[in-house]
Amino acid sequence: MGKSAPKAPDPYATAAAQTQANTAATRESAKLNAVDQYGPYGSTTYQRAPDGVPVSQTVSLAPGVQNVFNNQVGIADQLTGKASQLVNQIPTGPMDISGLPSRQTSIANAGAVQGSVPSQSANLQTYNSNGLPELPGANDFGAAAKTAQDAAFAKAQALLQPGQQQEQSQLVQSLSDRGIPLDSAAGQAELNRMQQAQSEAQNRAAYDAVSAGAAEQSRQYGLAAAARNQLHSEGLATAGFNNQVADSRFGQDMTAAQFANSAQAQRYGQSSQNAAFTNQQRNDALTESMMLRNQSFNEASAMLQGAPAMQSPGFMNQPAYSMQPADITGQINQNYQNQLNSYNNRQQGLWGSVSNLGTAWLMS
Numbered sequence: 001m002g003k004s005a006p007k008a009p010d011p012y013a014t015a016a017a018q019t020q021a022n023t024a025a026t027r028e029s030a031k032l033n034a035v036d037q038y039g040p041y042g043s044t045t046y047q048r049a050p051d052g053v054p055v056s057q058t059v060s061l062a063p064g065v066q067n068v069f070n071n072q073v074g075i076a077d078q079l080t081g082k083a084s085q086l087v088n089q090i091p092t093g094p095m096d097i098s099g100l101p102s103r104q105t106s107i108a109n110a111g112a113v114q115g116s117v118p119s120q121s122a123n124l125q126t127y128n129s130n131g132l133p134e135l136p137g138a139n140d141f142g143a144a145a146k147t148a149q150d151a152a153f154a155k156a157q158a159l160l161q162p163g164q165q166q167e168q169s170q171l172v173q174s175l176s177d178r179g180i181p182l183d184s185a186a187g188q189a190e191l192n193r194m195q196q197a198q199s200e201a202q203n204r205a206a207y208d209a210v211s212a213g214a215a216e217q218s219r220q221y222g223l224a225a226a227a228r229n230q231l232h233s234e235g236l237a238t239a240g241f242n243n244q245v246a247d248s249r250f251g252q253d254m255t256a257a258q259f260a261n262s263a264q265a266q267r268y269g270q271s272s273q274n275a276a277f278t279n280q281q282r283n284d285a286l287t288e289s290m291m292l293r294n295q296s297f298n299e300a301s302a303m304l305q306g307a308p309a310m311q312s313p314g315f316m317n318q319p320a321y322s323m324q325p326a327d328i329t330g331q332i333n334q335n336y337q338n339q340l341n342s343y344n345n346r347q348q349g350l351w352g353s354v355s356n357l358g359t360a361w362l363m364s
Contacts (some may be wrong), residue, residue, distance in 0.1 A: 014333075027053050041065050089296040097289065101282045104275040110268035114260050117253035141220035149213030156205030164198045 034046040034054035042061040046054040061069060171194050172182065180187045 027051070030054055083299075083301075086296045086299050091293055095289070095293060097286065100285045100289065101278060103282050104278045107268065107271045107275055110271060111260075111264045113264055114257040117250065117257050141217045141224075144220050145213035145217035147213075148216035149209045152212035153206060153209035156208060157202075160198075160201055160205060164201070167194060167198070 031048075031052050031054070034048070036045045037043060040062065042059065042065060045058050045060070047056040047058065048054050171190060175182060175187050175190060180190070182188070182191065
């Protein structure tokens with residue numbers, strides 16, 4: 001029917017061939033990259049195996065550079081030694097803060113705030129005129145007026161009557177001496193004129209008495225009104241004075257309350273300041289304790305950081321060459337794939353011919 005399929009490549013043989021190619025490429029790359037360098041700071045040289053592959057590298061410093069490097073190493077060694085001594089002084093246990101001042105977390109009671117003062121409303125007085133005498137009216141003191149009127153009229157009568165009687169006697173005597181009868185027209189005329197004059201005097205005395213009574217009534221009214229006004233004014237003054245006393249007492253109580261509250265606020269402020277001062281003392285003491293605790297560590301760290309860095313002198317960067325190994329595995333696999341494709345094509349052609357022959361036989 002045809003030749004058999006191509007045999008697959010041996011994976012171990014393929015891997016060995018690829019490894020050999022990789023190793024050869026690596027050796028060639030190492031030979032190319034191992035280039036000796038020389039500069040003002042010194043040199044870098046390579047030691048090679050008989051096949052030319054570098055096996056070691058030597059860095060040689062110039063004499064001046066070597067001297068600087070040795071001094072740096074000496075300084076670093078001294079600082080490291082001092083830092084090692086300080087490390088032994090670094091505390092390792094927990095920090096003891098029992099000796100620090102206590103922290104004040106509360107403020108002493110400064111006393112109660114006075115929010116009110118005693119009320120003086122009960123001591124305030126309103127003026128009451130009920131106890132005063134009644135206001136005098138226009139018709140009051142009538143009896144006093146009548147008494148004054150009667151007294152004035154009686155006094156006038158006491159003065160008028162003796163003279164009028166004497167005047168009447170003198171007129172009668174005068175008429176008699178002149179021979180004029182009393183019942184005559186002339187006598188009656190003289191007598192009527194005398195009586196009319198006396199009547200007018202009586203009327204004037206009566207009017208004067210009425211005026212005297214009215215004046216007395218007015219005087220009595222004025223005295224009563226003045227007395228009542230004085231009592232009214234004294235009552236108002238007394239109530240006002242008492243209210244001023246109550247107001248003054250209230251003001252004094254307010255001033256005392258304000259003074260007490262100011263003193264309370266001052267005590268509270270002083271207590272608050274004392275608490276803040278105490279806590280600040282504790283914070284300062286804690287800061288100092290932490291500073292002393294960290295001093296050795298900080299000094300050791302500073303010495304280690306201050307030690308000169310040990311760096312090798314720099315040289316020119318040498319070029320890096322890389323030789324790629326041959327793709328042995330790929331070539332072997334590709335060759336196998338080509339053989340396998342050729343075999344498959346032949347097999348397909350053979351089976352195609354057989355199929356054509358069978359078809360022709362069936363149709364014959």
